[in-house]
Amino acid sequence: MDKLGGTELYWPDALVIAFYFVAVLGVGLWSSLHSKRDSVSGYFLASRSMHWVPVGASLFASNIGSGHFIGLSGSGASSGIGVAGFELNAMFVVLILGWFFVPVYMASGVYTMPEYLRKRFGGQRIRIYLSVLALLLYVFTKISADLYAGAIFINQSIKLNMYVSVLSLLAIAALFTITGGLSAVIWTDFWQTILMLIGALALSVLSFQHVGGYSALIEAFKNVSIDATFVGYNALNESCSAVPENYMSLLRSPSDPELPMTGMTFGLTISAVWYWCSDQVIVQRVLSARNLSHAKGGCILAGYLKLLPLFLLIFPGMASRVLFPNEIACSNPIMCKEICGSELGCTNIAYPKLVLELMPAGARGLMISVMLAALMSSLTSIFNSSSTIFTMDIWRRMRKEASETELLIVGRVFVLFLVVVSIVWIPIIQSAQNSQLFHYIQSVTAYLAPPVCAVYILAIMFKRINEQGAFWGLMVGLIVGLVRFGWEFSYTVPSCSSGLPDPRPDIISKVHYLHFGIILFLISCAVTFVVSFLTQPIDKIHLHRLTFWNRFSRTIRTEITKKQILSEIKDENIGESNLGFDDTFKAEMKKEKPVSVVIIQEPIKKFKEEKIEEDKDLSERPAWKKFLYFVCGISDNKDDIEHVEIGAQEEANLAADAIVEKPFWNRICNGNAILLLIIGSFVWGYYA
Numbered sequence: 001m002d003k004l005g006g007t008e009l010y011w012p013d014a015l016v017i018a019f020y021f022v023a024v025l026g027v028g029l030w031s032s033l034h035s036k037r038d039s040v041s042g043y044f045l046a047s048r049s050m051h052w053v054p055v056g057a058s059l060f061a062s063n064i065g066s067g068h069f070i071g072l073s074g075s076g077a078s079s080g081i082g083v084a085g086f087e088l089n090a091m092f093v094v095l096i097l098g099w100f101f102v103p104v105y106m107a108s109g110v111y112t113m114p115e116y117l118r119k120r121f122g123g124q125r126i127r128i129y130l131s132v133l134a135l136l137l138y139v140f141t142k143i144s145a146d147l148y149a150g151a152i153f154i155n156q157s158i159k160l161n162m163y164v165s166v167l168s169l170l171a172i173a174a175l176f177t178i179t180g181g182l183s184a185v186i187w188t189d190f191w192q193t194i195l196m197l198i199g200a201l202a203l204s205v206l207s208f209q210h211v212g213g214y215s216a217l218i219e220a221f222k223n224v225s226i227d228a229t230f231v232g233y234n235a236l237n238e239s240c241s242a243v244p245e246n247y248m249s250l251l252r253s254p255s256d257p258e259l260p261m262t263g264m265t266f267g268l269t270i271s272a273v274w275y276w277c278s279d280q281v282i283v284q285r286v287l288s289a290r291n292l293s294h295a296k297g298g299c300i301l302a303g304y305l306k307l308l309p310l311f312l313l314i315f316p317g318m319a320s321r322v323l324f325p326n327e328i329a330c331s332n333p334i335m336c337k338e339i340c341g342s343e344l345g346c347t348n349i350a351y352p353k354l355v356l357e358l359m360p361a362g363a364r365g366l367m368i369s370v371m372l373a374a375l376m377s378s379l380t381s382i383f384n385s386s387s388t389i390f391t392m393d394i395w396r397r398m399r400k401e402a403s404e405t406e407l408l409i410v411g412r413v414f415v416l417f418l419v420v421v422s423i424v425w426i427p428i429i430q431s432a433q434n435s436q437l438f439h440y441i442q443s444v445t446a447y448l449a450p451p452v453c454a455v456y457i458l459a460i461m462f463k464r465i466n467e468q469g470a471f472w473g474l475m476v477g478l479i480v481g482l483v484r485f486g487w488e489f490s491y492t493v494p495s496c497s498s499g500l501p502d503p504r505p506d507i508i509s510k511v512h513y514l515h516f517g518i519i520l521f522l523i524s525c526a527v528t529f530v531v532s533f534l535t536q537p538i539d540k541i542h543l544h545r546l547t548f549w550n551r552f553s554r555t556i557r558t559e560i561t562k563k564q565i566l567s568e569i570k571d572e573n574i575g576e577s578n579l580g581f582d583d584t585f586k587a588e589m590k591k592e593k594p595v596s597v598v599i600i601q602e603p604i605k606k607f608k609e610e611k612i613e614e615d616k617d618l619s620e621r622p623a624w625k626k627f628l629y630f631v632c633g634i635s636d637n638k639d640d641i642e643h644v645e646i647g648a649q650e651e652a653n654l655a656a657d658a659i660v661e662k663p664f665w666n667r668i669c670n671g672n673a674i675l676l677l678i679i680g681s682f683v684w685g686y687y688a
Contacts, residue, residue, distance in 0.1 A: 010361040010362070010364075012361045012362030012365060013361060013362060013364045013365030013368065014365065015362070015365065016362055016365030016366050016368075016369060017365045017368055017369055017372075020195070020365075020369035020372065023191070024188060024191070024192065024376070027187055027188050027191050030187075050186055050285075050288040050289050050290060050294070050298075051289075051290070051294060052289065052293075052294040052295070052296075052297030052298045052300075052301065053190070053297075053298075053301065054186050054187060054189070054190040054298075055186070055285055055286060055288065055289050055294065055295065055297070055298030055301075056297065056298035056299070056300070056301025056302045056305070057186075057189055057190040057193040057194075057301070057305075058185070058186040058189035058190060058193075058285045058298075058381070059094070059282060059285050059286070059298060059299070059301075059302035060193055060301075060302050060305040060306070061189035061190075061192055061193045061196070061374075061378075061381070062189060062281055062282065062285065062378060062381035063090075063282070063302075064196065064309065064374060064378075065142075065145075065146045065149070065374050065375060065378030065379075068309065068313065068374070069149065069200075069313060069351050069370075069371060069374055070149035070348050070351055070352075071145075071149065071348070071441065072084075072087070072309055072313040072314050072317065073313050073314065073316060073317030073320065073350045073351035073354075074317060074347035074348040074349075074350050074351070075314075075317070075347070076313070076314035076315065076316075076317030076318045076350070077317040077318060077320055077321040077328050077329070077347045077350040078321075078345070078347040079243070079244050079247060079258055079259075080221070080243070080244065080246070080247025080248055080249075080318065081247065081248055081249075081250065081310065081314055081315075081318075081687060082246070082247075082249065082250060082252060082258065082259040082264075083259065083314060084250060084309065084310040084314050084687070085250050085251075085259065085264045085268065086268060086272075086442065087306050087307075087309045087310060088250070088306065088307070088310070088680060088683060088684060089264070089268050089269060089272050090272055090276060090302075090303070090306045091303045091304075091306050091307065091676060091677075091679075091680040092303075092677065092680060093269065093272040093273055093276045093277065094276050094299045094300075094302050094303045094306070095299060095300070095303060095673050095676065095677070096273065096276070096277060097276050097277045097282070097283070097286065097299055098286070098295055098296040098298075098299030098300070098669075098673075099296065099673070100277075100460070100548060101277045101278070101283070101456075101460065102283075102286050102287070102292065102295050102296075102299075103292060103548070103551050103659045104116075104460050104545075104546065104547065104548055104551050105283065105286075105287060106287065106292060106295070106658050106659050107545040107546075107551045107552075107655050107656065107658060107659050108120075108545055108546055108655070109655055109658075110287075111287075111388060111392045112131075112280055112284075112388055112389050112392050112393050113130070113134075113278050113279070113280050113283060113456075114126070114127040114128075114130040114131045114134070114389065114393045115127065115392060115393060116459075116546075117130065117455070117456075117459060117470070118393075119546060119559070120459045120543075120546045121459070121466065121467035121470055121471075121538070121560075122467055122538070122542070122559075122560030123467050123560075124397060125471060126455075126467065126470055126471055126474065127393055127397075128393070128394065128397065129471075129474065130452065130474075131389050131390070131393040131394050132394075133448070133452070133478075134279070134280055134386075134389055135386055135389060135390065137448065138281075138382050138385075138386050138418075139418070139421055139422075141441055141444050141445070142281075142378065142382050143379065143382055143418070143421075143422050145441050146375055146378045146379060147375075147422060149348075149375070150371065150372075150375040167423065171419070185380045185381060185384045186285060186288065188376075188380065189380070189381065192374075192376065193305075195369060195370055196370050196374055197305075197308070197312070198366075198370075199366050199367050199369065199370030200308075200312040200313065200316075200370060201312060202359075202363065202366070202367075203312075203316060203354055203355065203358065203359065203367060204311060204312045204315065204316050206354075206358045206359070207315070207316040207319035207320070207323075207354060207358065208315070208319065210319065210323055210358060211319045211322050211323065214315075217315065217318060217319055217322060218248060220322045221243060221247060221318050221321065221322055222243050222245075222247060224243060224321055224322055224325045224329055244258075248687065249687065249688065250264070250684060250687045250688055251264065251265075251684075251688045252264075257512070260512050260514065260515065262514075262515065262518075263512050263513075263514025263515050263517075263518070264514065266514075266518050267446065267512075267513075267514030267515055267516075267517040267518045268514055268517075270449070270450050270453050270517050270518065270521045271442065271445045271446055271449050271450070271453070271514075271517055273453050273456075273457065274445070274449035274450070274452050274453035274456075275445070275449070277453075277456065278452060278453065278456040280385040280386075280388065280389055281381050281382055281385040284384070284385050284388060285298070285381075286298060286299065291658070291661070292658070292659045292660075292661050293661050293662065293665040293666065293668075293669055296669040296673070297669060297672075300669065300672045300673060300676055303676045303680070304676060304679075307679070307680075307683065310683075313351070316350075316351065316354055317347075317350045317351060319354070320350035320351065320353050320354050321347075321350065323354075323357070324353050324357070327339050327340075327346055327349065327353060328346055328347055328349065328350050328353065329347075330345065330346050331345070355367040355368070355371075379422075382418075383415045383418055383419075384415075386414065386415075386418055387411040387412065387414045387415050387418075388411065390410075390411070390414045391407050391410050391411040391414065392407075395407065395410050442513070442514075443513040444485070446513040446514055446516060446517035446520075447481040447482070447484055447485040447513070447516070447517075447520070448478070448481050448482075448485070449517070450477060450481070450517050450518075450520040450521035450524060451473060451474050451476075451477025451478060451481065451520065451521075451524040452474065452477075453521060454473060454477065454521050454524040454525045454528060455470045455473055455474055455524070455528060458470070458473075458525065458528055458529075459546075459547075460547055460548050461547070461548060462547075463537075463538070463540065463543055463547055463549075464532055464533065464537055465528060465529075465532045466532045466535055466536065466537060466538050467538075468531050468532065468535045469527070469528040469529065469530070469531040469532030469533075469535065470528055470532075472527055472528070472531045473524045473525070473527045473528030473531070474524070476523065476524065476527045477520055477523060477524035477527070480520055480523060481520055484508075484516055484520075487508060488504070488508050491503055491504045491508070538560070541555075541557070541558045542557065542558055542559070542560045543557070544556070544557040544652070545557060545652075545655055545656065551656075551659060552656050552659070552660075553652075553656065554649075554652050554653055554656045555652065556648045556649055556651075556652050557652065
């Protein structure tokens with residue numbers, strides 16, 4: 001059978017990959033044309049109309065990227081099933097998202113997580129800080145890790161030029177995100193989840209077959225040995241490639257250097273709550289659900305799917321070490337460099353090695369499509385969420401009078417900017433290789449996420465927490481985290497086989513990153529509490545439907561910034577005629593009626609007048625502008641404007657009703673949540 005070009009692909013593989021691209025593009029085009037792309041709600045939150053099945057699938061696909069295929073399999077090949085704790089922990093935390101956080105987010109009516117904190121605390125500094133931090137984390141951890149993992153797979157499997165491959169993937173991911181918005185992203189995630197599960201299941205079955213089954217794999221893994229003649233060096237350090245004794249344990253000693261039990265129980269939960277309950281990529285999918293029951297259903301489905309990585313990724317990674325010990329378990333830096341390009345080890349090539357060696361022609365193309373699906377689902381999710389944060393939290397801050405059309409265009413243009421940044425970042429990814437990619441991602445998260453997790457939990461739980469406390473809790477936590485981050489990465493840790501001592505001080509080498517996450521979380525909580533109780537509390541009129549305890553409140557909420565305007569108008573030292581408000585506005589303010597009753601009407605009236613004026617003569621619009629509007633899905637019909645003039649009390653009632661569930665579906669969701677908890681607890685106990 002002839003190969004295509006200079007690659008390892010046979011023509012059936014190329015045919016499968018071509019079919020994959022056609023199918024994904026077809027799904028993306030269909031969902032784009034059937035989604036409401038010409039409104040902020042439609043583009044960024046899929047008009048809040050998604051069913052629980054695509055929501056749950058998108059949660060899973062957004063989380064399981066190519067970094068998981070490479071990282072989880074690599075860590076499994078290195079030290080056994082312990083890394084599965086990261087996935088199994090999410091089974092419980094995703095329920096916290098659906099039952100504790102989402103009702104508050106829905107009742108508050110926000111688009112982004114920084115926007116929630118702006119409503120909760122007032123001011124803009126926390127919102128801007130978290131927006132910038134989220135964008136930086138997306139670029140330097142999620143995008144970079146997924147592109148690096150995708151590059152490893154592409155290079156190991158089909159030998160394509162990395163720049164050409166990554167540029168193609170980025171272009172397709174950007175196309176979905178720019179044209180279709182969140183609806184297109186979720187539906188493509190849904191179909192790519194099905195593809196990932198089918199492909200990963202097929203390779204998992206083949207892996208177990210080649211090692212002789214589950215029991216044979218467990219027994220053979222601890223006895224893996226390297227052929228010294230293959231390595232070609234006499235100074236082989238066998239201890240560097242040794243399998244730990246607790247390779248089949250999820251809960252290990254608190255002093256375990258890789259996965260201590262206390263860190264996996266408490267420290268991991270802190271990072272997981274940040275990721276699953278306050279990260280824009282994840283929460284945005286749940287907010288797109290048509291109601292709270294569908295949001296909970298999506299969380300339950302995602303929880304069940306999080307059971308699968310142990311069997312579809314980690315056990316196959318262990319099988320790869322058994323089948324190819326000389327390559328996967330190499331410990332000599334010089335030989336490892338020749339095998340996989342990294343002196344620290346080659347466990348990251350465990351999954352690509354299985355694809356290359358075990359999959360027949362055609363099926364290999366399926367697995368390549370699976371990896372492409374994993375990479376693209378993560379990238380489209382990140383692109384969409386990043387554009388949402390930039391548009392709603394940063395651009396609207398700079399351009400307070402921005403029209404809805406402007407916001408839609410800015411969101412799409414920002415995706416292009418992220419594509420450029422991703423391309424520029426590729427050489428840095430190549431030079432910053434790591435033998436266990438998954439641990440690298442988790443360590444960076446443990447240094448930066450705990451303060452954010454602390455503020456979100458305290459904001460939802462305690463009314464007494466105010467803006468000053470939250471801000472300084474974030475700042476102190478950021479400083480402490482960056483000190484640890486910079487301090488640790490300032491040292492070069494010698495490879496195991498070198499025999500050189502670890503140059504890092506004990507506070508770095510002996511305090512695991514998950515343990516540090518616990519310390520950082522407690523520091524941030526303490527600072528937030530102390531500063532909040534030493535400063536003035538937030539008036540309760542600003543907190544309706546912004547905490548878990550008053551999420552069903554139907555009382556009109558006064559925005560903190562509006563209350564400040566009211567105070568200025570009532571200040572006798574300020575001349576009302578100089579404030580620029582009309583008489584009706586001032587009269588309503590002096591009666592201390594909710595500001596939203598007045599201000600909700602005037603901007604809408606002004607917007608509609610501008611829209612009508614803008615569309616008077618569409619024939620005079622330049623051709624480039626018509627094309628731009630067509631690509632962006634922006635309607636020329638003024639009747640499509642979604643603004644509705646409602647009173648403040650009706651707005652409060654609608655917000656409260658948004659999280660009221662029908663008793664039948666509430667019981668169904670609760671029953672499934674309990675079942676998921678039982679299954680998750682059994683798996684933890686079985687492998688403890």
